[in-house]
Amino acid sequence: MATLFKNIKELIQVRTEPIPFVAGKAMSELPTIKNAFLVVENGLILDFGTMASCPKAAFSEVIDATGKMILPSWCDSHTHIVYAGNREGEFVDRIKGLSYEDIAANGGGILNSAKKLQDTSEEELYQQSKERLEDVIKLGTGAIEIKSGYGLTTEAELKMLRVIKRLKENYPIEVKATFLGAHAVPTEYKGNKDAYLKLLVEDTLPKIAKENLAEYIDVFCETGYFSVADAELILKEGKKYGLIPKIHVNQFTAIGGIQAGVNHNALSVDHLEVMRDEDIEALKSTDTMPVSLPSCSYFLSIPYTPARNMIDAGLPLALATDYNPGSTPSGNMNFVVATACIKMKMTPEEAINAATLNGAYAMGLEGKVGSITKGKQANLILTKPINSYGFILYSFGANQIEKVYLKGKEISI
Ligand SMILES: N=CN[C@@H](CCC(=O)O)C(=O)O
Numbered sequence: 029m030a031t032l033f034k035n036i037k038e039l040i041q042v043r044t045e046p047i048p049f050v051a052g053k054a055m056s057e058l059p060t061i062k063n064a065f066l067v068v069e070n071g072l073i074l075d076f077g078t079m080a081s082c083p084k085a086a087f088s089e090v091i092d093a094t095g096k097m098i099l100p101s102w103c104d105s106h107t108h109i110v111y112a113g114n115r116e117g118e119f120v121d122r123i124k125g126l127s128y129e130d131i132a133a134n135g136g137g138i139l140n141s142a143k144k145l146q147d148t149s150e151e152e153l154y155q156q157s158k159e160r161l162e163d164v165i166k167l168g169t170g171a172i173e174i175k176s177g178y179g180l181t182t183e184a185e186l187k188m189l190r191v192i193k194r195l196k197e198n199y200p201i202e203v204k205a206t207f208l209g210a211h212a213v214p215t216e217y218k219g220n221k222d223a224y225l226k227l228l229v230e231d232t233l234p235k236i237a238k239e240n241l242a243e244y245i246d247v248f249c250e251t252g253y254f255s256v257a258d259a260e261l262i263l264k265e266g267k268k269y270g271l272i273p274k275i276h277v278n279q280f281t282a283i284g285g286i287q288a289g290v291n292h293n294a295l296s297v298d299h300l301e302v303m304r305d306e307d308i309e310a311l312k313s314t315d316t317m318p319v320s321l322p323s324c325s326y327f328l329s330i331p332y333t334p335a336r337n338m339i340d341a342g343l344p345l346a347l348a349t350d351y352n353p354g355s356t357p358s359g360n361m362n363f364v365v366a367t368a369c370i371k372m373k374m375t376p377e378e379a380i381n382a383a384t385l386n387g388a389y390a391m392g393l394e395g396k397v398g399s400i401t402k403g404k405q406a407n408l409i410l411t412k413p414i415n416s417y418g419f420i421l422y423s424f425g426a427n428q429i430e431k432v433y434l435k436g437k438e439i440s441i
């Protein structure tokens with residue numbers, strides 16, 4: 029039952045020896061094999077090499093990739109794709125001059141999405157969310173992290189996480205679930221944030237753990253949302269149930285959230301639009317992956333993560349979409365990698381490493397996806413005929429994908 033891809037113009041992100049992630053200068057190295065073959069069996073990568081050593085055995089399927097390239101699927105380590113409705117109205121408000129912060133202060137923003145989600149049935153939420161998941165799979169995403177955080181009541185947070193669980197069960201894509209109850213202080217708790225934190229810790233969290241609905245715990249550590257002390261409390265309490273910390277930090281202000289994340293061994297610290305020298309310093313020699321979300325910067329017209337400073341300081345960097353209704357209504361990783369090159373001065377090699385291998389690490393999936401390595405899942409992007417892999421990033425706003433494969437199976441697009 030093996031499939032052979034032959035005559036691949038270039039096989040990209042080939043890692044013969046598995047590595048967890050790449051950092052600093054190593055981010056600019058993207059190993060490839062020109063004129064390559066790839067064998068897939070039982071959903072996994074079985075073998076690869078140059079056409080000169082292509083096996084002659086009989087295969088159940090042979091795909092001739094002449095002129096086309098193959099790379100591992102994108103690993104999108106930060107999304108909020110389970111949400112109800114949209115926030116197109118706020119988009120227009122921002123065009124007319126209001127800021128993201130102004131809108132949130134007027135009861136819009138995350139609270140607007142929470143209201144919509146609370147009024148939407150679990151079935152309807154699943155139906156809306158599955159469309160988004162199917163869309164991003166067609167855009168080449170082969171592993172995805174999805175957060176709760178638009179429920180903001182125990183019941184609605186559980187509803188979101190059950191929808192994520194159903195998506196995980198029903199689709200061949202790797203899905204990781206994150207509990208983000210501390211995303212905003214709900215209207216009913218305005219001026220009483222500590223009572224909301226108490227609810228999360230004493231009611232929501234134990235119920236999530238009981239149903240085994242999340243692997244990660246996250247918190248929006250930001251001025252006007254949750255303080256560093258709040259974030260530390262949430263991460264600490266999550267850890268008691270085996271949830272691994274992640275944290276939204278430094279989106280609008282730098283208040284020490286990165287340091288809190290690192291102190292709690294966060295798997296990733298995400299956003300990073302506003303970075304001080306001490307924030308870069310805090311990330312050095314840690315196991316914490318910095319994650320940048322360039323589509324959010326694009327959509328909100330806020331600064332881009334200073335990727336150059338960070339990579340030049342020896343740090344790793346992952347790229348993700350942040351797909352959500354408020355700050356990034358887009359789950360297109362092709363746009364993300366192109367924007368990272370255009371606006372953040374990352375090279376194509378750095379951007380591809382950040383969106384595959386490093387993204388996989390930021391989801392704890394580096395042993396399963398993110399590179400062309402024997403034994404990893406055959407989650408693959410087969411490009412249209414192109415002359416160089418840099419063209420995938422250069423041709424921003426388009427995608428150069430002809431076919432996508434998840435666990436070795438072609439997904440119709
Ligand atoms: N910044 C916090 N949370 C989301 C956006 C939330 C929203 O506006 O709905 C983000 O990662 O950008």
Ligand SMILES: [Zn+2]
Nearest residue numbers: 106108276350
């Ligand atoms: Zn986010």
